[in-house]
Amino acid sequence: MxxxxxxxxxxxxxxxxxxxxxxxxxxxxxxxxxxxxxxxxxxxxxxxxxxxxxxxxxxxxxxxxxxxxxxxxxRTIEIEQTLDRLMPTMYLGEKTNIQVCEFRELMDVESARLAAKRRTEEDIERLNEIISEMKKAEKIKDSNEFARLDLEFHFEIGRITGNPLIIKTNDILKDILEVSMADVINRMGYKTAIDYHSRILEAVKRQDSVQAMDLMREHIEKNMDYFRENP
Known part of the structure; x- marks a missing residue:
């Protein structure tokens, strides 16, 4: 050089x-x-x-x-160490639901595409288990548990990608995303999430990466549309 x-x-x-x-x-x-x-x-x-x-x-x-x-x-630079140093700045300032949804669209749409390509049978079983637990939480109207499971579904999609950047970023932002997810469930209800998660799971199971990606985008954009209309 x-x-x-x-x-x-x-x-x-x-x-x-x-x-x-x-x-x-x-x-x-x-x-x-x-x-x-x-x-x-x-x-x-x-x-x-x-x-x-x-x-x-x-x-x-x-x-x-x-x-x-x-x-x-x-030095050999570890991705996890680099992201950990960024963590404090990610918590600065108020985050709107729209901003969180925009971030999730960037992360989760591509995660769904990769997950459909890379999933194993064990991954499908785990996603099925999460949706089953979501349905149980819906029956007893436990919105906090439902929100936790909703986010867990999205994180599991990220984990299936095998990409450490996606996995670590989700982990770092977990607290911010949990607050937003709880607000989404309290305001929008349970049905939409279960419906989309079930359809996304089927696309991932078929390894239809395009359909998985399209459904994830549609799912998140529906949330954004709601918050634009109901600020």
């Missing part, structure tokens, strides 16, 4: 940004030892102090680690 000339304004930030970009682009791979401070200072034509400041920022981001007497090394 070509090293860009460093301008004299905010030199330390420029070094940090270039080094971060090199890590992201794979110029330095996990496990690689970075050049020494002297070598980096020469590469960027800056002082060792400036290089050290940039390295400290990269350490703070968990992109590299410094080993005493050995130098700096590129």
């Amino acid at each position: 070509e090293i860009k000339p460093i301008q004299k304004v905010h030199v330390g930030e420029q070094v940090f940004q270039q080094m971060k970009r090199m890590l992201i682009l794979g110029e330095w791979m996990p496990g690689d030892k970075l050049p020494s401070e002297n070598e980096l200072a020469s590469m960027f034509n800056v002082s060792r102090i400036t290089v050290r400041q940039a390295l400290q920022k990269l350490v703070a981001l968990n992109l590299i680690e410094t080993r005493l007497g050995e130098g700096s090394f590129v």
Whole structure:
């Protein structure tokens, strides 16, 4: 990768940004030892102090680690750790039901498509169990339990995808989504959710990814339409 000339304004930030970009682009791979401070200072034509400041920022981001007497090394980044650091910001500010539905549409529609392609017989059994429990909760009008199971159905669809980003994001946002789901059930009732979940399950069971995706989108958009009409 070509090293860009460093301008004299905010030199330390420029070094940090270039080094971060090199890590992201794979110029330095996990496990690689970075050049020494002297070598980096020469590469960027800056002082060792400036290089050290940039390295400290990269350490703070968990992109590299410094080993005493050995130098700096590129860390292996775990998806879960990265998402965990984002968790506090996801809870800031009030979330409207429309915003939550928009997020769910982005996540759940694609999850339904992937789940239909990747599901196992055990997955189908688990989805069936959740719907059966939802019907029991409906009979006794337990809206809190129904809302929990409703969300569990969507999370199970996400789990079936096998994608750790989808699974972890759902887990991080569980509390926000539970509050919204409870409001959906209290205002819209039980029947719509059971009807759509049953149809989505059948599409997933047939491995009809297009139908599963279309039904999930229709399901969530129906919720959004309701909240637009009944703010």
